[in-house]
Amino acid sequence: MASEILQAGLEIGSSHIKCVIGKVSGETIRVLGASSTRCKGIQDGNVVNIAKTIEAIREVVGMSEEQAKQNINYVNLGLHGLHIQSQNHIGAIGIVSQDREIGVHDIRQVLESARGSSHYTMGTQIIHTIPQEYIVDNQRGVVDPQGMVANHLKVNVHIVTALTSAIINLRRCVEKAGFGINHLILASLAASDVILLDEERDIGCILIDFGGRLCEVSYYSSGAIRGFAAFSNASDNITGDLAYFFKTSHEEAARIKEDFGFATPAHIPKEGKVTITKIDGRTREEVPIKAVSKAINDRLEDIFERVNAQIAKFVGRPEMIASCVVTGGGAKLPGIAEFFQERTGIITRLGLVRNCIGDDEVVNDPAYTAAIGLLKYDITKEAPTLGGKSGHRRKGLIEWLRKIF
Ligand SMILES: Nc1ncnc2c1ncn2[C@@H]1O[C@H](COP(=O)(O)OP(=O)(O)O)[C@@H](O)[C@H]1O
Ligand SMILES: [Mg+2]
Numbered sequence: 001m002a003s004e005i006l007q008a009g010l011e012i013g014s015s016h017i018k019c020v021i022g023k024v025s026g027e028t029i030r031v032l033g034a035s036s037t038r039c040k041g042i043q044d045g046n047v048v049n050i051a052k053t054i055e056a057i058r059e060v061v062g063m064s065e066e067q068a069k070q071n072i073n074y075v076n077l078g079l080h081g082l083h084i085q086s087q088n089h090i091g092a093i094g095i096v097s098q099d100r101e102i103g104v105h106d107i108r109q110v111l112e113s114a115r116g117s118s119h120y121t122m123g124t125q126i127i128h129t130i131p132q133e134y135i136v137d138n139q140r141g142v143v144d145p146q147g148m149v150a151n152h153l154k155v156n157v158h159i160v161t162a163l164t165s166a167i168i169n170l171r172r173c174v175e176k177a178g179f180g181i182n183h184l185i186l187a188s189l190a191a192s193d194v195i196l197l198d199e200e201r202d203i204g205c206i207l208i209d210f211g212g213r214l215c216e217v218s219y220y221s222s223g224a225i226r227g228f229a230a231f232s233n234a235s236d237n238i239t240g241d242l243a244y245f246f247k248t249s250h251e252e253a254a255r256i257k258e259d260f261g262f263a264t265p266a267h268i269p270k271e272g273k274v275t276i277t278k279i280d281g282r283t284r285e286e287v288p289i290k291a292v293s294k295a296i297n298d299r300l301e302d303i304f305e306r307v308n309a310q311i312a313k314f315v316g317r318p319e320m321i322a323s324c325v326v327t328g329g330g331a332k333l334p335g336i337a338e339f340f341q342e343r344t345g346i347i348t349r350l351g352l353v354r355n356c357i358g359d360d361e362v363v364n365d366p367a368y369t370a371a372i373g374l375l376k377y378d379i380t381k382e383a384p385t386l387g388g389k390s391g392h393r394r395k396g397l398i399e400w401l402r403k404i405f
Pocket of ligand 2: 014209212328329370
C-alpha cells in the first residue's frame with residue numbers, strides 16, 4: 001500500500017477561507033479535519049484587511065488541526081480573483097544533444113521557451129505553466145516526450161498569471177499567521193483535479209465554480225485546461241437581492257436562500273410559505289416560497305448570461321462541449337445543475353470530490369471541493385523538472401535555528 005502523506009489545503013475564497021487537512025495515498029484522499037469561515041478581510045479573493053485575514057486563517061487552520069489531531073506547518077495555498085488570467089502559448093526548441101534523445105533538460109527548456117513567449121502584463125507573474133501536449137518533430141499529442149528521439153520539440157501550454165501584489169499580500173497573511181506555503185495554486189484548477197473524470201476532460205467540459213462573490217468558469221478539452229475566467233456575480237448577489245426585495249438583513253436573506261431557496265420556481269416540490277424577519281428584527285412577513293425562488297431565478301439568469309458568453313469565448317461552437325459541472329458553495333442551491341442544463345443545453349451535474357473518504361458533511365459538500373483538491377494537488381505533473389521545493393521543513397526546526405542564531 002502506498003504511504004500516506006499529511007497535507008493541508010488553505011483556500012482564500014471569494015468570501016470564505018477554508019482549510020482541509022488530510023492524508024493522500026495515491027489517488028485516495030482521507031480528510032481528517034476541515035473548517036470554513038466567512039472572512040471580511042478578503043473581498044473577491046483579495047486581501048482588504050490584513051489583521052482580519054490573519055485571524056481567519058489562524059481560526060480555520062486551528063480548528064482543522066484540532067479535528068485532525070495533527071499540526072501542520074505548510075499549506076498549499078489556493079487563489080481566486082478577478083486579477084487571475086490565463087492564456088494558451090507555444091514553446092519550441094531544437095534538440096542539440098548528439099543522440100537527439102529528449103532529456104529532462106530539454107523539457108525544462110521548452111517550457112521556459114513557452115513561458116518566455118507569453119506576453120503578460122506588468123506587475124503580474126506566472127503561477128501555472130500547464131502542458132497541454134508536446135509535439136515531437138511533427139508528432140502531436142505526446143504526453144511525456146522524455147526518452148524520445150527528435151530534432152525539434154514543441155509544447156502547447158496553458159499559462160495562468162496573477163497580480164504580484166495580490167500574491168504578496170496573501171503570502172504575508174499566511175506567513176504572519178504562522179504557516180509556510182508549499183505551492184500557490186489556482187483554486188478552480190485544484191477543484192477540477194478531484195472532480196472531473198478523465199473522459200470529461202478529454203471530450204470537452206466546462207467547470208463552473210459558483211462561489212460567494214465570484215463565479216469562475218474553466219474549459220477543459222483533450223485532457224487539459226484551455227481557458228479560465230472569473231467574474232463577480234455569484235451566490236452572495238442572490239443573498240443581496242433577497243435582502244433588497246424582502247427588506248431584511250443579509251444574514252436572514254442567506255438563511256432563506258440556504259434553507260428554502262430553489263434555482264427555478266419549476267423546481268419547487270410543493271406550494272409553501274416562509275416567514276421572513278424584516279430588517280427591524282421584529283416585524284415578520286409570510287412570503288410564498290415561489291416569490292423567493294423567482295428572485296433567485298432572476299439573478300441566476302443574469303449569471304447564466306455571463307457564463308454563456310464566456311463559454312462562447314472559449315469555444316466557437318459550444319455544442320462541441322459534452323458536459324458541464326457546477327461546484328462551490330453556491331452549487332448547494334437545489335436545482336442548480338438542472339437550471340444550467342436547461343439554459344446551456346449542455347448535460348450538467350453537481351461537482352463533488354471523487355476518491356475521498358472522511359466526514360460526509362465535508363466530502364459531499366461542493367463548497368469544500370477546491371480546498372480538498374488543494375491538499376492533493378501535485379504541482380510536479382505540470383513540469384516534472386520544475387517541481388517546487390520539498391516544502392516539508394519542520395517549523396520546530398526553523399524555530400530551533402532561530403533560537404540558536
Ligand atoms: N445550502 C446552500 N444553498 C445555497 N447557497 C449556499 C448554501 N450554502 C452556502 N451557500 C452559498 O455559497 C456561497 C459561498 O460559497 P463558497 O464556495 O463557500 O465561497 P467562496 O467563494 O469563498 O469559495 C455563499 O454565497 C453561501 O450563501
Ligand atoms: Mg468556493
